[in-house]
Amino acid sequence: MASSSTPSLDLQWLKDHAVKITKDGWYLLRDHRIAIYADDEVKFTGRWDGEAIADSKDSSRTIKRKKRANTTYESIRSNYWAEVYDSVEGYLTSDRPVTAFRNKMLVAMSESFTDAVYEGYQEVGGELPLDADTQSWLGDRIATERGFIVDVFARLKEEWDGLDPIAEAFARADGYAATLDSVFVEAKMRGSENATLEFGGEDGAESCPECQAMKGKKHTIKYIIENDLIPYPGTDQYSCHGYKCQHRWKNPKTGEEYAV
Numbered sequence: 001m002a003s004s005s006t007p008s009l010d011l012q013w014l015k016d017h018a019v020k021i022t023k024d025g026w027y028l029l030r031d032h033r034i035a036i037y038a039d040d041e042v043k044f045t046g047r048w049d050g051e052a053i054a055d056s057k058d059s060s061r062t063i064k065r066k067k068r069a070n071t072t073y074e075s076i077r078s079n080y081w082a083e084v085y086d087s088v089e090g091y092l093t094s095d096r097p098v099t100a101f102r103n104k105m106l107v108a109m110s111e112s113f114t115d116a117v118y119e120g121y122q123e124v125g126g127e128l129p130l131d132a133d134t135q136s137w138l139g140d141r142i143a144t145e146r147g148f149i150v151d152v153f154a155r156l157k158e159e160w161d162g163l164d165p166i167a168e169a170f171a172r173a174d175g176y177a178a179t180l181d182s183v184f185v186e187a188k189m190r191g192s193e194n195a196t197l198e199f200g201g202e203d204g205a206e207s208c209p210e211c212q213a214m215k216g217k218k219h220t221i222k223y224i225i226e227n228d229l230i231p232y233p234g235t236d237q238y239s240c241h242g243y244k245c246q247h248r249w250k251n252p253k254t255g256e257e258y259a260v
Contacts, residue, residue, distance in 0.1 A: 079112065083105060088105075105153075123191065134187070199214040231247050
Protein backbone atom coordinates (compact mmCIF):
# COMPACT_ATOMS: atom_id res chain seq x y z
CA MET A 1 0.00 0.00 0.00
CA ALA A 2 1.18 3.51 -0.70
CA SER A 3 2.09 5.59 2.30
CA SER A 4 -0.85 7.45 3.77
CA SER A 5 1.51 10.28 4.71
CA THR A 6 1.99 11.40 1.10
CA PRO A 7 1.22 15.14 1.02
CA SER A 8 -1.60 16.67 -0.99
CA LEU A 9 -0.50 18.62 -4.05
CA ASP A 10 -2.13 21.47 -5.91
CA LEU A 11 -3.08 21.32 -9.57
CA GLN A 12 -0.55 23.86 -10.80
CA TRP A 13 2.35 22.01 -9.15
CA LEU A 14 1.25 18.75 -10.78
CA LYS A 15 0.89 20.45 -14.15
CA ASP A 16 4.29 22.12 -13.89
CA HIS A 17 6.02 18.86 -12.93
CA ALA A 18 4.15 16.58 -15.38
CA VAL A 19 3.17 14.17 -12.62
CA LYS A 20 1.92 10.76 -13.74
CA ILE A 21 -1.36 9.65 -12.20
CA THR A 22 -4.01 6.95 -12.57
CA LYS A 23 -7.38 7.64 -14.09
CA ASP A 24 -8.99 6.93 -10.73
CA GLY A 25 -6.45 9.14 -9.02
CA TRP A 26 -7.18 11.94 -11.46
CA TYR A 27 -10.84 11.86 -10.52
CA LEU A 28 -9.96 11.96 -6.83
CA LEU A 29 -7.57 14.85 -7.36
CA ARG A 30 -10.02 16.76 -9.50
CA ASP A 31 -12.84 16.35 -7.00
CA HIS A 32 -10.99 16.54 -3.70
CA ARG A 33 -7.35 17.51 -4.35
CA ILE A 34 -5.98 14.54 -2.45
CA ALA A 35 -2.57 12.92 -2.86
CA ILE A 36 -1.53 11.05 -5.97
CA TYR A 37 0.71 8.01 -5.62
CA ALA A 38 3.66 7.59 -7.94
CA ASP A 39 3.72 3.79 -8.33
CA ASP A 40 0.65 3.85 -10.58
CA GLU A 41 2.14 5.18 -13.78
CA VAL A 42 -0.11 6.45 -16.54
CA LYS A 43 0.28 9.74 -18.39
CA PHE A 44 -2.57 12.13 -19.00
CA THR A 45 -2.57 15.02 -21.41
CA GLY A 46 -5.04 17.71 -22.36
CA ARG A 47 -6.84 20.28 -20.27
CA TRP A 48 -6.25 20.35 -16.53
CA ASP A 49 -9.73 21.67 -15.74
CA GLY A 50 -11.31 18.23 -15.66
CA GLU A 51 -11.21 17.03 -19.26
CA ALA A 52 -8.20 14.74 -18.95
CA ILE A 53 -7.51 12.53 -21.94
CA ALA A 54 -5.67 9.23 -21.62
CA ASP A 55 -2.41 9.28 -23.57
CA SER A 56 -2.66 5.76 -25.02
CA LYS A 57 -3.56 4.14 -28.33
CA ASP A 58 -7.11 3.24 -27.33
CA SER A 59 -7.62 6.09 -24.83
CA SER A 60 -8.00 3.53 -22.02
CA ARG A 61 -6.01 3.22 -18.81
CA THR A 62 -2.56 1.75 -19.38
CA ILE A 63 -1.08 0.34 -16.20
CA LYS A 64 2.66 -0.18 -15.78
CA ARG A 65 3.12 -1.93 -12.49
CA LYS A 66 5.64 -4.44 -11.25
CA LYS A 67 4.72 -7.13 -8.76
CA ARG A 68 5.65 -5.93 -5.30
CA ALA A 69 8.16 -8.01 -3.38
CA ASN A 70 6.67 -10.65 -1.08
CA THR A 71 3.13 -9.71 -2.05
CA THR A 72 0.41 -12.32 -1.62
CA TYR A 73 -3.30 -12.02 -2.13
CA GLU A 74 -3.82 -12.74 1.56
CA SER A 75 -1.73 -9.68 2.48
CA ILE A 76 -3.53 -7.51 -0.09
CA ARG A 77 -6.90 -8.60 1.29
CA SER A 78 -5.88 -8.14 4.92
CA ASN A 79 -4.56 -4.65 4.25
CA TYR A 80 -7.72 -3.67 2.38
CA TRP A 81 -9.96 -5.06 5.13
CA ALA A 82 -8.05 -2.98 7.68
CA GLU A 83 -8.22 0.16 5.53
CA VAL A 84 -11.99 -0.20 5.12
CA TYR A 85 -12.47 -0.83 8.82
CA ASP A 86 -10.31 2.13 9.79
CA SER A 87 -12.06 4.43 7.33
CA VAL A 88 -15.58 3.55 8.50
CA GLU A 89 -14.84 3.29 12.22
CA GLY A 90 -12.70 6.42 12.08
CA TYR A 91 -15.46 8.46 10.49
CA LEU A 92 -18.15 7.22 12.89
CA THR A 93 -16.04 8.05 15.94
CA SER A 94 -14.68 11.37 14.71
CA ASP A 95 -15.96 14.90 14.34
CA ARG A 96 -13.87 15.42 11.19
CA PRO A 97 -15.54 15.86 7.77
CA VAL A 98 -16.48 12.74 5.83
CA THR A 99 -14.20 13.64 2.90
CA ALA A 100 -10.94 12.53 4.51
CA PHE A 101 -12.26 9.08 5.45
CA ARG A 102 -14.03 8.54 2.15
CA ASN A 103 -10.90 9.48 0.20
CA LYS A 104 -8.74 7.18 2.33
CA MET A 105 -11.00 4.27 1.44
CA LEU A 106 -11.17 5.26 -2.23
CA VAL A 107 -7.39 5.23 -2.53
CA ALA A 108 -7.18 1.89 -0.67
CA MET A 109 -9.79 0.40 -3.01
CA SER A 110 -8.04 1.56 -6.18
CA GLU A 111 -4.68 0.22 -5.02
CA SER A 112 -6.09 -3.06 -3.68
CA PHE A 113 -8.13 -3.78 -6.80
CA THR A 114 -5.07 -3.17 -8.96
CA ASP A 115 -2.78 -5.25 -6.75
CA ALA A 116 -5.32 -8.10 -6.60
CA VAL A 117 -5.72 -8.16 -10.37
CA TYR A 118 -1.98 -8.23 -10.98
CA GLU A 119 -1.48 -10.91 -8.34
CA GLY A 120 -4.26 -13.14 -9.67
CA TYR A 121 -3.32 -12.60 -13.31
CA GLN A 122 0.31 -13.57 -12.73
CA GLU A 123 -0.41 -16.37 -10.25
CA VAL A 124 -1.78 -18.58 -13.03
CA GLY A 125 0.93 -17.66 -15.52
CA GLY A 126 -0.55 -14.61 -17.21
CA GLU A 127 2.13 -12.44 -18.81
CA LEU A 128 2.32 -8.72 -18.11
CA PRO A 129 1.31 -6.20 -19.20
CA LEU A 130 -2.38 -6.93 -18.77
CA ASP A 131 -4.21 -7.44 -22.04
CA ALA A 132 -6.30 -4.48 -23.20
CA ASP A 133 -9.62 -6.11 -22.31
CA THR A 134 -8.47 -6.85 -18.75
CA GLN A 135 -7.10 -3.31 -18.35
CA SER A 136 -10.48 -1.92 -19.44
CA TRP A 137 -12.34 -4.31 -17.13
CA LEU A 138 -10.16 -3.30 -14.18
CA GLY A 139 -10.78 0.38 -14.86
CA ASP A 140 -14.54 -0.24 -15.01
CA ARG A 141 -14.52 -2.22 -11.75
CA ILE A 142 -12.63 0.55 -9.97
CA ALA A 143 -15.02 3.20 -11.32
CA THR A 144 -18.08 1.17 -10.26
CA GLU A 145 -16.71 0.50 -6.78
CA ARG A 146 -15.82 4.16 -6.44
CA GLY A 147 -19.50 5.00 -6.90
CA PHE A 148 -20.51 2.45 -4.25
CA ILE A 149 -18.04 3.89 -1.73
CA VAL A 150 -19.21 7.45 -2.32
CA ASP A 151 -22.80 6.28 -1.80
CA VAL A 152 -22.05 4.32 1.37
CA PHE A 153 -20.37 7.29 3.03
CA ALA A 154 -23.35 9.45 2.10
CA ARG A 155 -25.58 6.91 3.88
CA LEU A 156 -23.24 6.75 6.88
CA LYS A 157 -23.43 10.52 7.13
CA GLU A 158 -27.24 10.39 7.18
CA GLU A 159 -27.46 7.47 9.63
CA TRP A 160 -24.45 8.45 11.78
CA ASP A 161 -26.32 8.85 15.11
CA GLY A 162 -27.94 5.41 15.10
CA LEU A 163 -24.94 3.27 14.14
CA ASP A 164 -22.63 1.12 16.24
CA PRO A 165 -19.19 2.17 14.90
CA ILE A 166 -17.44 -1.16 15.52
CA ALA A 167 -20.24 -3.38 14.21
CA GLU A 168 -20.71 -1.17 11.17
CA ALA A 169 -16.98 -1.10 10.43
CA PHE A 170 -16.71 -4.90 10.70
CA ALA A 171 -19.68 -5.41 8.40
CA ARG A 172 -18.39 -2.96 5.79
CA ALA A 173 -14.87 -4.41 5.91
CA ASP A 174 -16.20 -7.95 5.41
CA GLY A 175 -18.41 -6.86 2.55
CA TYR A 176 -15.81 -4.88 0.65
CA ALA A 177 -13.20 -7.60 1.16
CA ALA A 178 -15.65 -10.09 -0.36
CA THR A 179 -15.92 -7.85 -3.41
CA LEU A 180 -12.13 -7.84 -3.64
CA ASP A 181 -12.27 -11.66 -3.61
CA SER A 182 -14.48 -11.63 -6.69
CA VAL A 183 -12.06 -9.29 -8.48
CA PHE A 184 -9.14 -11.59 -7.65
CA VAL A 185 -10.99 -14.69 -8.89
CA GLU A 186 -11.90 -13.08 -12.21
CA ALA A 187 -8.33 -11.86 -12.64
CA LYS A 188 -7.14 -15.46 -12.26
CA MET A 189 -9.63 -16.57 -14.90
CA ARG A 190 -8.41 -13.86 -17.25
CA GLY A 191 -4.77 -14.65 -16.50
CA SER A 192 -5.30 -18.36 -17.25
CA GLU A 193 -6.58 -17.51 -20.69
CA ASN A 194 -3.60 -15.25 -21.26
CA ALA A 195 -0.97 -17.52 -19.72
CA THR A 196 1.93 -18.13 -22.10
CA LEU A 197 2.79 -21.74 -22.91
CA GLU A 198 5.87 -23.12 -24.67
CA PHE A 199 5.82 -25.97 -27.20
CA GLY A 200 8.24 -28.76 -26.36
CA GLY A 201 8.52 -32.41 -25.39
CA GLU A 202 10.09 -35.45 -27.04
CA ASP A 203 9.85 -36.20 -30.76
CA GLY A 204 8.38 -39.67 -30.20
CA ALA A 205 8.15 -42.33 -32.91
CA GLU A 206 7.07 -39.80 -35.49
CA SER A 207 7.66 -36.08 -35.72
CA CYS A 208 6.48 -33.85 -38.53
CA PRO A 209 7.90 -30.56 -39.91
CA GLU A 210 5.16 -28.59 -38.18
CA CYS A 211 6.11 -30.05 -34.80
CA GLN A 212 9.77 -29.24 -35.39
CA ALA A 213 8.92 -25.71 -36.44
CA MET A 214 6.81 -25.22 -33.31
CA LYS A 215 9.53 -26.30 -30.88
CA GLY A 216 10.35 -23.51 -28.47
CA LYS A 217 7.53 -21.30 -29.73
CA LYS A 218 5.45 -19.48 -27.12
CA HIS A 219 1.81 -18.51 -27.37
CA THR A 220 -1.05 -17.69 -25.02
CA ILE A 221 -3.60 -20.37 -24.20
CA LYS A 222 -6.19 -18.22 -25.92
CA TYR A 223 -4.12 -18.11 -29.11
CA ILE A 224 -3.39 -21.86 -28.98
CA ILE A 225 -7.07 -22.72 -28.68
CA GLU A 226 -8.22 -20.23 -31.30
CA ASN A 227 -5.66 -21.57 -33.80
CA ASP A 228 -6.13 -25.25 -32.95
CA LEU A 229 -2.46 -25.79 -32.10
CA ILE A 230 -2.90 -28.64 -29.60
CA PRO A 231 -1.33 -31.81 -31.11
CA TYR A 232 -4.27 -34.10 -30.35
CA PRO A 233 -4.81 -37.42 -32.19
CA GLY A 234 -6.45 -36.78 -35.57
CA THR A 235 -5.56 -33.09 -35.83
CA ASP A 236 -5.02 -31.67 -39.29
CA GLN A 237 -2.78 -28.88 -38.03
CA TYR A 238 0.21 -31.25 -37.94
CA SER A 239 1.07 -33.66 -40.74
CA CYS A 240 1.82 -36.36 -38.16
CA HIS A 241 -1.83 -35.92 -37.09
CA GLY A 242 -0.73 -36.26 -33.48
CA TYR A 243 -1.08 -40.04 -33.31
CA LYS A 244 2.48 -40.77 -32.21
CA CYS A 245 3.37 -37.26 -31.14
CA GLN A 246 4.98 -36.72 -27.74
CA HIS A 247 5.01 -32.96 -27.97
CA ARG A 248 3.05 -30.84 -25.55
CA TRP A 249 2.50 -27.31 -24.38
CA LYS A 250 4.05 -26.40 -21.04
CA ASN A 251 3.69 -23.42 -18.76
CA PRO A 252 7.30 -22.29 -18.18
CA LYS A 253 6.33 -20.50 -14.97
CA THR A 254 4.29 -23.17 -13.21
CA GLY A 255 5.68 -26.29 -14.92
CA GLU A 256 2.16 -27.47 -15.73
CA GLU A 257 1.97 -29.52 -18.94
CA TYR A 258 -0.96 -29.63 -21.32
CA ALA A 259 -0.92 -32.96 -23.12
CA VAL A 260 -3.61 -34.99 -24.85
